[in-house]
Amino acid sequence: MKKTMKRLSALLIGMMIALSSAMAVYADEGYTYNYDYWGDIQYSPDAYEVSGVYSAVDFGLETGLKTPSGLFVYEDMIYICDTGNNRILEIQRTGSQTLELIRVIDSFKGGEGPETFSSPQDVAVTDDGYIFIADTNNSRILKLDMDLNYVMEFTKPVDATFDQDLSFLPYKLAIDTAGRVYCVATNVNKGLIKFEADGEFSGFIGATEVTYDWTDYIWKRFATQAQREQMESFVPTEYDNIYMDYEGFIYACTTHVTKSTLEDGTADPIRRLNMMGSDILIRNGEWHIIGDIYWGDGGGYSGPSLITDITAFDNDVYVGLDKVRGRLFAYDDQGRMLFAFGGNGNMDGYFKLPSAIDHMGYDLLVLDQQDNSLAIFTPTEFGKYIYQAIDQFQAGEYAESGDSWQKVLELNGNYDRAYIGIGRSLLRQEEYEEALDYFRLKWDDENYSKAFKQYRKEWVEEHIGVIFIIVFAVLCIPLLVGKIKAIKHEIDQADIFRDYKQ
Structure with a gap:
């Protein structure tokens, strides 16, 4: 009987501890929330x-x-x-x-x-x-x-x-x-x-x-x-x-x-x-x-x-x-x-x-x-920075908007919208490669595609000379090598024919 009472007491204490822990977690969470990508x-x-x-x-x-x-x-x-x-x-x-x-x-x-x-x-x-x-x-x-x-x-x-x-x-x-x-x-x-x-x-x-x-x-x-x-x-x-x-x-x-x-x-x-x-x-x-x-x-x-x-x-x-x-x-x-x-x-x-x-x-x-x-x-300060970032973006102040979103991240590092906001501000500043990183982090496929398209266009424009040389080399060098081999073959055949006549 005493063992049973002890077990029941232990079980009751355990349940109370679990309940108090759950209540503490809930209290810490607050009542403001959002949903992530998942x-x-x-x-x-x-x-x-x-x-x-x-x-x-x-x-x-x-x-x-x-x-x-x-x-x-x-x-x-x-x-x-x-x-x-x-x-x-x-x-x-x-x-x-x-x-x-x-x-x-x-x-x-x-x-x-x-x-x-x-x-x-x-x-x-x-x-x-x-x-x-x-x-x-x-x-x-x-x-x-x-x-x-x-x-x-x-x-x-x-x-x-x-x-x-x-x-x-x-x-x-x-x-x-x-x-x-x-x-x-x-x-x-x-x-x-x-x-x-x-x-x-x-x-x-x-x-x-x-x-x-x-x-x-x-x-x-x-x-x-x-x-x-x-x-x-x-x-x-x-x-x-x-x-x-x-x-x-x-x-x-x-x-x-x-x-x-x-x-x-x-x-x-x-x-x-x-x-x-x-x-x-x-x-x-x-x-x-x-x-x-x-x-x-x-x-x-x-x-x-x-x-x-x-x-x-x-x-x-x-x-x-x-x-x-x-x-x-x-x-x-x-x-x-x-x-x-x-x-x-x-x-x-x-x-x-x-x-x-x-x-x-x-x-x-x-x-x-x-x-x-x-x-x-x-x-609150958190809410003000969110509105400030949105207002600055709409006013065309893209760098300032990115800074405001960065302040939001300092207050909440899990805030998806801030990553996307920084990415969009970088996109408008034509910093396409940096923008890709932020969009990739938060699985923003649509904006990632926009940034990648511009990044690809920019990269091609910057490397058009090298691309031309490589394309030229790929297409022309085999032809040139083949031509050289053909000429060399003709020369060799001519030498053989000359030696034969002698």
């Missing part, structure tokens, strides 16, 4: 740190936020759609960690309908001083001036292409420089609804491609009418959110994806639409732009990342927000993941149910619908 998770220094988390109390409000859904940043102003309270909060960022409530927008002046809001889901502000509000349950998009005077509204399209049996429930919106409105509406799966600046409906753009299984298609051909009605229709999916970048292109994201379509690459949860509605997002990364590439179950969460909102910087880096595990995924203009961070939880830097994201400079702002709070993240 798909292994590589933890890294944090690219962002929490600047502050703010609730209604911090804004001096007696009534707390209630299911906030929309977020918009304009210069130093932050607009929050406090959906459950039917109001818009206008907040000014007066310092890196200081936010000041300017006004609560819960009504406006003018118009023929109600002068209050009903479940507003999104808001946008334009350079010419107008506020657009997706007043969802009032079935309209409002356009107000900065004094909250009614200007106009965008209502349900009266058009054969819009199902008149559907209610018009504008959900998310974006406004271009000409005042045109692009809207995501609940239950509309034909793409983005587009209104001209005068309120005229001008059609749908950017509908996602229809995907279906051939076996389902064949089965539908032979199924009865009742069976077909019970089967899922082959229709485009709906968008969840949109964001218009500085060039006027629209980033759109959708959570209407499946595991199978994400795995085989047929689903595009993030798209970049031009004015024709075509997807022009570049996908040159090793992995699909889907957030996490592994979907292990744990903590009550399962399944793939669901990108519910997106924002984009002026250097074409874009960040998607995953509502499943509360993570943020940043990608460069080539579709390579720069980093991912975040998670679900109650601590600062984690979320319960993130609903919206925007940026102020390189700072990221995330709205948590369940925690009823706004979190602000600022780049």
Whole structure:
């Protein structure tokens, strides 16, 4: 009995040591990571740190936020759609960690309908001083001036292409420089609804491609009418959110994806639409732009990342927000993941149910619908060097960009993107042989091929004289030797003939 107790005690102690070791390893890893060429998770220094988390109390409000859904940043102003309270909060960022409530927008002046809001889901502000509000349950998009005077509204399209049996429930919106409105509406799966600046409906753009299984298609051909009605229709999916970048292109994201379509690459949860509605997002990364590439179950969460909102910087880096595990995924203009961070939880830097994201400079702002709070993240030294390297490369400062990537490597020697970044900077500086080494290290076949092609061309140009001599020698020396041998043979034959005659 005593031996049994000792064994059990030893086993229990061993399990505790193993568990504590595992917890220590997990704690050391942090919550910022990336994927290498082989798909292994590589933890890294944090690219962002929490600047502050703010609730209604911090804004001096007696009534707390209630299911906030929309977020918009304009210069130093932050607009929050406090959906459950039917109001818009206008907040000014007066310092890196200081936010000041300017006004609560819960009504406006003018118009023929109600002068209050009903479940507003999104808001946008334009350079010419107008506020657009997706007043969802009032079935309209409002356009107000900065004094909250009614200007106009965008209502349900009266058009054969819009199902008149559907209610018009504008959900998310974006406004271009000409005042045109692009809207995501609940239950509309034909793409983005587009209104001209005068309120005229001008059609749908950017509908996602229809995907279906051939076996389902064949089965539908032979199924009865009742069976077909019970089967899922082959229709485009709906968008969840949109964001218009500085060039006027629209980033759109959708959570209407499946595991199978994400795995085989047929689903595009993030798209970049031009004015024709075509997807022009570049996908040159090793992995699909889907957030996490592994979907292990744990903590009550399962399944793939669901990108519910997106924002984009002026250097074409874009960040998607995953509502499943509360993570943020940043990608460069080539579709390579720069980093991912975040998670679900109650601590600062984690979320319960993130609903919206925007940026102020390189700072990221995330709205948590369940925690009823706004979190602000600022780049760390590691993150600043990454952005600095990308900005310098886009500005044509290739040597400086390479130096910045080198500083990134000093902070994280396993960071693949830094090796590729140095290689690309060397490629632009026409240092092709050196660039090959960096691309080879991180298995970047595409850039390696570009560098090798230029290196081969340069090498040929530098050694053209030697190449010509070698080619000449290879082709002409055998002919010359043969000619000499023939002449010598003729001479020998002539000597033999002369001796014979004598």
